[in-house]
Amino acid sequence: MDPAGHKYFTVIDYVIFALLLVASMAIGLYYAFTGGRQSTTREFLFADRSMKCLPLSLSLMATFQSAVAIIGTPAEVYANGTQYWFIGCSYILGLLIPAHIFIPLFYRLHLTSVYQYLELRFCKAVRICGTVTFIFQMVIYMGVGIYTPALALNAVTGFHLWGAVLATGLVCTLYTALGGLKAVVWTDVFQTVVMFTGQLAVIIVGVHQAGGLSDAWAKVRDGGHISGIDLNPDPTVRHTFWTLGVGGVFLMLSLYGVNQAQVQRYLSSRTEKEAVMSCYMVFPCLQVALMLSCLMGLVMYACYGNNSPLKQQYITSKDQMVLYFVMDMLQNFPGLPGLFVACLFSASLSTISSAFNSLATVTMVDLIKPHFSMTEARATLLSKLLALAYGIICLAMAYVVHLMNSSVLQAALSIFGMVGGPLLGLFCLGIFFPCANSIGAVTGLAAGLIMAFWVGIGGFLSRMPSSVQVLALNSTNTIPGAPENITVTAVPAVIDPARPVGLNGLYSLSYMWYSALNSSTVVLIGLIISFMTGPTKGDDVASGTVYPVMQRARSLLHKLVKPSTCCTAPPAHTDFVSTISNTLNDTNAWKNPKTEDTNLSVSYLRATEETINNSNLTFNDYSKNENVKLVVCNNSNAALCGAFKVNVTADSKVVVVGFRNLNEILPKYNGSDTLETTIVSVITTNNATERNSTSVQLSFDYAKKRIRNHEMYCVFWDENENAWSSKGCKWGGAEKPELCTCEHNSAFTILMSKTAETLPYMTELTYAGLGISIVSLVLCLIIEFLVWDTVVKSDIANFRHVALVNICLCLLFAHCGFLASADPKAISPQWCSILAVLEHFFFLAVFFWMLCLSLVLLHQMIFVFDQLRKKVFLALSITVGYVCPIICVATTYITFGGKEDEYYSKDTCWLVYRGMLKGSIFSFVIPALTIVMVNLFTLVVVIMKIVSPTVSESKARDQKDVARSMIKTIVFLSPVLGLTWLLGILVLYLDLTQKPYAQIVGYSFTLLNSLQGFLILLTNCLGEKKVFDALQKRFQSKHFLVPKGDYNLPLDAAQCSGVFLFQSKSF
Known part of the structure; x- marks a missing residue:
């Protein structure tokens, strides 16, 4: 290749590149006009949940095997040896954990968007936060993903920049909008074959140019490019076994565990088993892709040695090495440069098409459908229009990227990498910690994003040089905070790098640990805030939203601390209960203006409790009438009485009586607040001393929902004061408004203040x-x-x-x-x-x-x-x-x-x-x-x-x-x-x-x-x-x-x- 100019493509190279676009478009048109013709949202967004393992696994691999990975990984190996190859170790746990934890949980919940899980587990606010964060992340990345390979190609080969951007962007938009997920998956399969073929062709020709396999290996070995395992535990070292093999696990989980693009493919499988198998099959696909990329880097070193084109100033960045090598070594093989360019843009198309489809899905499912009712036909049409709209946004973002300088590109891609870790932490908080609540989730996500931007931007600024030499455009740097397969075109060549003094340790952290740091921040802060605001109780966690092992562990711990309870419903005690029930039919007859209103009603309540306490009731005694319900329970057991649930800690038999209408004849609390319609009397058949120390827990079921900011009061009838009292009783708060816990047993109810809480002054x-x-x-x-x-x-x-x-x-x-x-x-x-x-x-x-x-x-x-x-x-x-x-x-x-x-x-x-x-x-x-x-x-x-x-x-x-x-x-x-x-x-x-x-x-x-x-x-x-x-x-x-x-x-x-x-x- 003439170092003074570009090596321009021949006609056959353009033809091969055009065939890639035509074939991709043809697949989209095929699925647009066959089968169900994408007439339902289920078919358009989820391929009618009929996908098989092999195409899904190839699509899963291709989605995040971006174009910059194909040109960035070989350059990394050429410059620094094979240490980066150890990232393949992270693929094991990075795929096993999704296969056995995330996929079964998401699949059994029958989700459409992965962010629906956040509403099921926490609340709608957490779902919206996750959705908006994902959209922000992907919209920024789309433009960069389609523009960056075109820019690098233009810099080395003279390939028309906007011709490449517009051609790939429009074709990708059309086949995604027309063919839906089926078209995206099958074009991914086709593009994966093109990627592997293009890389393999370059490796074979490169080995031949280096003098054969044995000579190539000898040159690489003698040059010291076969790296041994680096067990240095220092987290600031960019690439070691620990940063790649352990830190890479968190990166893999953020991509293959909770990312909508990948989860959407899992959910399109015919069965849960096939979804798990497709995740397993991604492992060999990723290993093959990593092997080919690393081999390309070794072959480049075998051909150039230490006399790199970068030193000769034929190029301005090491990441232009791959394209320079292709044009230099394959110039005598017509069509092979075009094949590699097709390989390069196949990676770009697979990533961007997945982004379009997943963005259309979350926008439709999370932001539109919950608030606007529509027919299936209209929903399908709107989904297609959303995919088309995101394609146009992608081209607009590419133009914005074109206007920005390289440091802004770094900022854009850094944001993509920074967001993945906090989203992973948010899902882990919900799946592995049943006690986490919605306030903790939102606060944890905010803290994780703040940590991500602080460390990411701070790390970038701390690495800025004290003096900068401006070179030509199109140099490339690795992004701290971005996934391992993402690099970015950048301008400056750094001289005399300066380091920060105070936060040097944190800012110098290897970018491979960013996902681990940010996700851990979300979990830690989320748990702290959850415990401060009241952890979620086990009964309030939606079924299937927590990993079963963690749920069982919590249940076991609860049993060790407090034995589980059960209750029997005995036969009726008709005479007595019927009598005291009929007495409450006409409450107006109780009121005598000549006497205190409370005397007769209090006597009635005291007599009922004493009669029951002195009766020989057994555990099989049960009675229910219009106004009174009686249940006899074992000690430490729960009584279910329809409108209320009672948990009692006592050493003997417990009788629970629920009264209706009694609230009408007993006095008000504080003279104005409204009593609950049901009053519960808890009676234990033990002596008075033990009775007063009995712990009682009641859960009321209200006919009306509690009004926001209105205080609830848990009160009992104090016989000494002859009035309602809240001493020794505690309300469950806004998190548990129906719960009432008291240190003693008596006649209980719960009431709501008529006036809202206000902040003084x-x-x-x-x-x-x-x-x-x-x-x-x-x-x-x-x-x-x-x-x-x-x-x-x-x-x-x-x-x-x-x-x-x-x-x-x-x-x-x-x-x-x-x-x-x-x-x-x-x-x-x-x-x-x-x-x-x-x-x-x-x-x-x-x-x-x-x-x-x-x-x-x-x-x-x-x-x-x-x-x-x-x-x-x-x-x-x-x-x-x-x-x-x-x-x-x-x-x-x-x-x-x-x-x-x-x-x-x-x-x-x-x-x-x-x-x-x-x-x-x-x-x-x-x-x-x-x-x-x-x-x-x-x-x-x-x-x-x-x-x-x-x-x-x-x-x-x-x-x-x-x-x-x-x-x-x-x-x-x-x-x-x-x-x-x-x-x-x-x-x-x-x-x-x-x-x-x-x-x-x-x-x-x-x-x-x-x-x-x-x-x-x-x-x-x-x-x-x-x-x-x-x-x-x-x-x-x-x-x-x-x-x-x-x-x-x-x-x-x-x-x-x-x-x-x-x-x-x-x-």
């Missing part, structure tokens, strides 16, 4: 915070007026300050509306509705103006501060900042009819929350969450861009001046406001009866959110040196009210860093 705190915020916002606007001409002398500065002024104005009006609705009882329903609409609009506008500022920053980072015209910016900003909120508000208002308790709540004059994804509040939450995700990605882009300059030195110096101010504000605001958003999510689900956690979260959330204006004043005005200096000069001037200045300031893009403004009143 919350109103005063909100008023004070909003007052400070409003004053701060007014000051911000005044400061902007005073320093405008001084600081706004460039277009980019104008963009920033225009957006800041609009954010302050919108937040100011929103807070004023909040204060106007502070006393909803004094406002008419019409004004309450108007205020809710205005608050809805202005709070949304704040977020959308944040999006404008974020997008401007992203544009400047991508195009290196190229000019963006003012008119274009203002038109786009007004459209995004005001028109989009108007559309959202109008759509929500029309959808809910603007009705009271539908669109707005009469108690708050704000939007309504009725549960996860239920209520008008989510027309605010969902756009806000989307904008937060964009700001998060922008933050990553900014950091990567700042630490990796790719422009001229003079331009880079100006850019760094802006970046220093920008990164300072980002680092300050992101943790504070990111915590605010996390608290806002928790407020949605925490009940105020969950003390003290709900109080801590509620106060923190209200304090942070009501001081948003103050934070903006502090960070964007007084905290910005240029603005502060300009303000000082203005006050020193005699005419300080005239907005005039003579110095130019760069952009401070603090607001783009992800400022999250979320109003506490929404909950």
